[in-house]
Amino acid sequence: DGGITQSPKYLFRKEGQNVTLSCEQNLNHDAMYWYRQDPGQGLRLIYYSQIVNDFQKGDIAEGYSVSREKKESFPLTVTSAQKNPTAFYLCASSPEWDRNYGYTFGSGTRLTVV
Amino acid sequence: AQKITQTQPGMFVQEKEAVTLDCTYDTSDPSYGLFWYKQPSSGEMIFLIYQGSYDQQNATEGRYSLNFQKARKSANLVISASQLGDSAMYFCAMREFVYSGGGADGLTFGKGTHLIIQP
Numbered sequence: 109d110g111g112i113t114q115s116p117k118y119l120f121r122k123e124g125q126n127v128t129l130s131c132e133q134n135l136n137h138d139a140m141y142w143y144r145q146d147p148g149q150g151l152r153l154i155y156y157s158q159i160v161n162d163f164q165k166g167d168i169a170e171g172y173s174v175s176r177e178k179k180e181s182f183p184l185t186v187t188s189a190q191k192n193p194t195a196f197y198l199c200a201s202s203p204e205w206d207r208n209y210g211y212t213f214g215s216g217t218r219l220t221v222v
Numbered sequence: 223a224q225k226i227t228q229t230q231p232g233m234f235v236q237e238k239e240a241v242t243l244d245c246t247y248d249t250s251d252p253s254y255g256l257f258w259y260k261q262p263s264s265g266e267m268i269f270l271i272y273q274g275s276y277d278q279q280n281a282t283e284g285r286y287s288l289n290f291q292k293a294r295k296s297a298n299l300v301i302s303a304s305q306l307g308d309s310a311m312y313f314c315a316m317r318e319f320v321y322s323g324g325g326a327d328g329l330t331f332g333k334g335t336h337l338i339i340q341p
Contacts, residue, residue, distance in 0.1 A: 141328050143331075148333060149333060150226075150313060150334055151331040153329075153330075196265060198267060200267070210257050210269035210272055212269070213259075213266060215266045216266065218265075
């Protein structure tokens with residue numbers, strides 16, 4: 109079955125460490141996205157990529173970095189520069205040619221700073 | 223100004239009743255799409271229904287329908303005959319096709335409504 113796989117489901121990070129969240133899709137979608145969700149805040153866009161080797165900042169990109177070396181993969185690194193990284197992170201994808209398409213989401217990674 | 227406003231943080235509804243979840247939006251883009259997602263406690267986001275700005279008919283998908291009032295910039299979700307499994311967070315989202323605002327080409331989400339269906 110096609111879909112988006114995010115790993116790990118739960119992640120604990122010490123202060124000052126970088127961590128990388130994995131996102132893999134087998135839907136052959138061109139565009140991929142990373143969102144952050146905080147309680148009562150809805151989802152906010154961190155980064156997005158419409159094509160391999162290209163990506164754009166979203167609304168809250170500071171303290172995060174991404175790469176898009178393969179169409180299937182869009183990992184997100186939460187760096188030590190991110191002041192408040194504890195949140196729920198969701199990865200999504202969509203076919204760039206169909207803007208009516210509702211994004212497909214992964215099941216999320218819950219990151220906690222300890 | 224918020225682009226997507228959901229004014230109901232939480233709702234309690236009796237099982238089998240119809241539910242209307244409110245969503246208003248703000249855009250100057252003539253071409254846009256409106257989406258509703260369901261998020262159960264497990265965290266996954268489930269796509270429910272889509273309405274295009276040029277669609278003449280209100281969208282329907284099974285028990286879900288979208289009450290689209292373009293002049294009022296309103297896109298309310300209606301769930302008919304609610305079930306216990308409908309208890310979840312519900313998010314309204316918008317995608318602008320011409321003007322993305324800030325250069326970000328992604329869905330803009332509201333803050334959500336927490337719906338609880340009571341037996």
